[in-house]
Amino acid sequence: MNIDATDRRILQATAGGLPLTPHPFAEIARWLDLTEAEVMDRMARMQAAGVIRRIALAPNHYALGMVANGMSVWDVADDRAAGLGAQVGALPFVSHCYLRPRSLPDWPYNLFAMIHGTSRPEVETKRGQIARLLGPACRAQDILYSTRILKKTGMRLAEGG
C-alpha cells in the first residue's frame, strides 16, 4: 500500500503513542485538523492493508517479571528448517520465531526463537525442549541473553518524506 501525506501525518502523530482519552481518534483529528471519521477511515484502511499491524500495548517483559529473555539460535538442516521452524514457533513459550540467512563463518545459525521466562534455569529448560524437538536435524546451537534494552521506539517515519 502507498501511504499518502495525510496517512503519514497520522502515523507520525501517533508514533509516540495513542492519546489516552475516551475518543482517541477525535483527539488525533483535532491535532491534525481532520475529521474523526477521516482519521478512523484512514487508520482502518492502513490496518486492513497491514501497514498497521494492530493498535496495542507493548508490555515491558522485564518489568513484568520476565527477567530472563534469551534469543535461542539453531543451525538446522536447510531441508528441514521450514517444517521444524513452524513446530518451534507453535511452542507456547516462544514469542517470535524466524528463519534467517547464516552469516558464515561467524554465524552458522539459521533458526531464531525468542524464549522468555522468569529465570535463566526456566529458559534453559525450555531451550532443552526445543533441542529435543529439533533432534539430529540441529547441528549447533547457542543462546544470547539480553542484558540491556538500548532503544525501543518502534518504527518511525521520516519527516516529510
Add this chain to the structure above:
Amino acid sequence: MRRQLPPEALDATDRKLLNHLQDGIEITAAPFTALARETGLTEAALLDRIARLREIGAITRFGPFLDAAAMGGAFCLCAMAVPEDRFEEVMTLVNAHAEVAHNYERQHRLNMWFVLACERAEGIASTAADIEAETGLTVHLFPKVQEFFIGFRVEA
C-alpha cells in the same frame, strides 16, 4: 539493568488490562467502552490506569504497531561485535539513526543486536553502510526469510 516491578505494583485489574490490550483495540469512536464495562471501571479510571502503567514502566508503548514491508519498506535484524571499551560510543552512534527501531545488548561476541525499519527496502543496506562507516565495525544483516507467527503474549 532494567527495573523489575514488585509484584504488588499491579493489581488484578491492571493485569487484566495488560493481557487484553496486548491483543489490540478496535478502530471505533470509543474503543475503551467495552473493556471498561468488562473490568467494572469508568473509562476515565481505565485510561488513568493505562497512563500509570506507562509511568511505572510496565508498558513501553501503547499505539499503532507498523509493518514496514506492507508500505514497501523492510525490517532487518542486524548485529555487531562491539569492543567493550567502545560500547557506549557505538550505541550512541547506532541509536541516533531514526531507522533503528530497537536495540538490545546481548551476551555474545556479537553483543549489539538492533532492528532497522525502513520505508524503502534500499534503506536497509544504506543505513547499515552508514553505521559501518561511522563506527568502523561490520554490520551483519539477518533479514527474515520466513516468520512463524504465533499468538504469544506475556501473561501479566
